[in-house]
Amino acid sequence: MRVVLAEDLFLLRQGMVQLLESYDFEIVAAVDNGPALLDALVTLRPEVAVVDVRLPPTFTDEGLQAALEARRRCPGLPILVLSQHVEQLYAKELLADASGGIGYLLKDRVLNSDQFVDAIRRVADGGTAMDPQVISQLLAGRSRREPLSTLTPREREVLKLMAEGCSNVAIAQRLIVSQGAVAKYTTSIFTKLDLTPADDSNRRVLAVLAYLNGTRADVS
Numbered sequence: 001m002r003v004v005l006a007e008d009l010f011l012l013r014q015g016m017v018q019l020l021e022s023y024d025f026e027i028v029a030a031v032d033n034g035p036a037l038l039d040a041l042v043t044l045r046p047e048v049a050v051v052d053v054r055l056p057p058t059f060t061d062e063g064l065q066a067a068l069e070a071r072r073r074c075p076g077l078p079i080l081v082l083s084q085h086v087e088q089l090y091a092k093e094l095l096a097d098a099s100g101g102i103g104y105l106l107k108d109r110v111l112n113s114d115q116f117v118d119a120i121r122r123v124a125d126g127g128t129a130m131d132p133q134v135i136s137q138l139l140a141g142r143s144r145r146e147p148l149s150t151l152t153p154r155e156r157e158v159l160k161l162m163a164e165g166c167s168n169v170a171i172a173q174r175l176i177v178s179q180g181a182v183a184k185y186t187t188s189i190f191t192k193l194d195l196t197p198a199d200d201s202n203r204r205v206l207a208v209l210a211y212l213n214g215t216r217a218d219v220s
Contacts, residue, residue, distance in 0.1 A: 002046045003027050003028065003048055003049070003050060005050050006050070006055060007030075034062030034066045037063065042073050047078065050080050050082055052083050064081065068094055079094065080102075080103040084108065086104070086137045101125060101126045103119050104130055132160075135160065151189065154175075158185040158186060162207060168182045189207055
């Protein structure tokens, strides 16, 4: 799997390169600034990008801005944001794009290599990998809007776990319910969010995006 990395700290960048290469990822570019990231994403078209939010020259939001611009030029480009910060404005804009996999992890909450590698693969496959703290910050202070307000508390729990990237099996284990019950909850969620029958993985992503953005998700 071809990967582009963007991280300004040399030791962390090289550490990720070595880690991912040990898992048979091909690192096609490892850059340390926003302009170089955008150029690498547009030119090399990787299968997934791992992007820090704050990159040179201003160390504000260059990573996310480069990722957004790359998605405009290369629709559906999978992006995994790996940062110490939650940049709400651009993060919400990135999540509002319903094409391609998306993830947002906090560096100090990545506890082992398997967790990190699983998140990269999930995003590359078109899924989501959201840290619960990121979800909480993005949802903080947001008013409840239709059709999300029609979900039951249990359905919202299921949708939150979907946003974290959990499979139905994992959700069943976390909530201590049967897989059949989880399937019923997800079907009800899709119905209430007006997600018409389509590829199930695509509907899961659209449901998560609706949850994070508080807007109606449509399948084209």
